[in-house]
Amino acid sequence: MSRDHIDHRDIVRFAEERVNLPKDKADEFRAQARRLRDKLEGYLNDYPDFALKKIQLSGSLAKGTALRSLNDIDMAVYISGSDAPHDLQALLNYLTEKLRKAFPNFSPEQVQPQTYSVSVNFRGTGLNVDFVPVLYAGLPDWRGNLISQDDGSFLETSIPLHLEFARNRKQAQPTHFAQVVRLVKYWARRMKQEQEGFRFKSFMIEMILAKLVDNGTDISDYPEALQSFFTYIAESNLREQIVFEDYYGASTVAPCTDRVQILDPINASNNVAKLYTSQNAEAIIDAALDAGDAIDAALRAPTKELTVRYWQKVFGSAFQG
DSSP states (O other): OGGGTSOHHHHHHHIIIIIBOOHHHHHHHHHHHHHHHHHHHHHHHHOTTOSEEEEEEEHHHHHTOOBTTOOEEEEEEEEOSTTSOOSHHHHHHHHHHHHHHHOTTSOGGGEEEOSSSEEEEOTTTOOEEEEEEEEEOSOGGGEEEEEOTTTSOEEEEEHHHHHHHHHHHHHHSTTHHHHHHHHHHHHHHHHHHHSTTOOOOHHHHHHHHHHHHHTTOOOSSHHHHHHHHHHHHHHHTTOSOBOOOSSSOGGGOOOOOOSSOBBOSSOTTOBTTTTOOHHHHHHHHHHHHHHHHHHHHHHHOSSHHHHHHHHHHHHOTTOOO
16 A cells, blocks of 8 residues: 555655754744844833834744745834834835844845835845834734735734744644644645746645644644645635634624635734635635645555655655655
């Protein structure tokens, strides 16, 4: 049987060698982020009226779901004060000016506004740190208005609660939740490289897998976990509303007509998939069907050569079994 050729342990080895950000690199990136945070916090102690109130590591590095291909770090910067602009470009220019003052050893070219963030470049490593502004008005749990990378609008969020949400799912299935997220993200990244216009952002992947875990799906066996993920997409047709009740009740969710509905677990009014069209959804469903079929075929294949070939339909030629 094909389990004699490729099994859970082989997927683990592939993840360690090709998918996961190595621990030493993750530690190095976190240390760089920590130095930036400590420097900013020291500056804030000297200038208590400074508009930047808090800086926090966010994104995949903070959640432990980063891929080996990671070359930038996301950090949320909480901005408070009546002089903080609410226009997107003005806010980014404002943050750029403040960061240049806070980090005087960086040249102006190393601190540059981007579309929705301000990028700080470490010349030695080539690493980019993307500072994402969050307008903060003193709400509990560091709730503030974040710039949406979908359309540039402001939406309420809480970075600490998002990290807590992910941490709770990781505690429910230690090691496995973060690892399966990384494996699916790796697959989605390959789809984006091969199919022009393919969209499937990481946060949506995390939310779908979180819902499966909440519903009792065992993801400790990675071939079965991946099959469960792809089967859910195929069977639901991405028409089931995904909602969580960690921080609000499902009864508070307003009616929604968006094609794909995956609600932010922190903010019920934010559908993180609101810009996904029927065409986008069908592309994800078709890709998931193909991946699920390939895994089914791999689990029935009589030889290792054939088994590897089917797994390569999921992970590409980098997978060698």
